Amino acid sequence: MNKILPLMAAMVMMVLVSGCITNEDKANQTNNFSQNGVSFQYPISWGVASVTSPNGVAAVGDPTTVVNGNPTTSVVIQKANVTTGAALKTAYDLNYAQFFNNTGKTKVSEAEITLNGAKVYENVYTSSEEGVAKKYRAVWIQKGSTTYVILCSARTEAYDAQQANFDLVVNSFQAT
Template sequence: MNKIIPIVAAAVILLVVAVSGCVTNEDKNNQTNSYSANGVSFQYPHSWGVATLSSPNGVVAVGDPNTVVNGNPTTSVVIQKANATASSGLKYAYDQNYANFFNNTGKTKVSEAQLTLNGATVYENVYTSSEEGVAKKYRAVWLQKGSTIYVILCSARTEAYDSQQTNFDLVINSFQAS
């Protein structure tokens, strides 16, 4: 019996060390960067960086530099201002944008939803597309801050999309506009 107690104690110590190592690694994975300029602010993954912005009405883009193809990250989030004005209403702007969006464009709708984010109604459209030989999945979240309508466009290669949801949620849930 006296020989079992030291073995149990050693096992408990090893378990504590193993768990603390996992917590330390998890904390490193949860580190974030902050973006604050152009009237918006948000958090994004520590390993990502600010990317070159090439989209119309773009405010800022962040992306994973480990996924660059043809000069652009395939995993990214782009913040855009919608072409519509807030006076016409968020839902109207969203509906107008997608009225013909999927007609003969090579884009395929996966889902759409009305959600609540930080107490406000937002609209989400998920779709797939293949551009320059890269099959990607997109998540467009439409929201209104003050008198401006923003679109947070998250994208990744189709096979990597599901694993990026935590990173996309980080940007979306922390998004603020002044």
């Protein structure tokens, strides 16, 4: 009996440790999106969503957050509606010149950052649409003569917890 207890305890520990390793591996798995001239990685638990925004080229989202047929946690890739070849900073500034005037959107922050060696612009804001309060992160990237906006969004209370997922998409984004 004295020899069986330590053996059983060791077996339980092995099962617990292997379960932790398995769950961690699944949490780090990703899917790859490659269509419409763009590619990026996104969380394995998310799915490809319908693109309904103007100039949208891709959308992915968390299916567990669907409200009114759309995921509240999502990333949408759009081609910015700017003059072809316009400087990125000019396009960004023109877009946000009137964006927050009487729109119900509130600016949280904006920044000029470096992403994969390139200068990009980021605007974080909040808005409430259809009774859902959300926080958005718009990252403006120029690839060749095309300007892309990567729009990450989630319910305000869930936004901070989604940063790793948003970073995964933003950091892996490529235009082909």
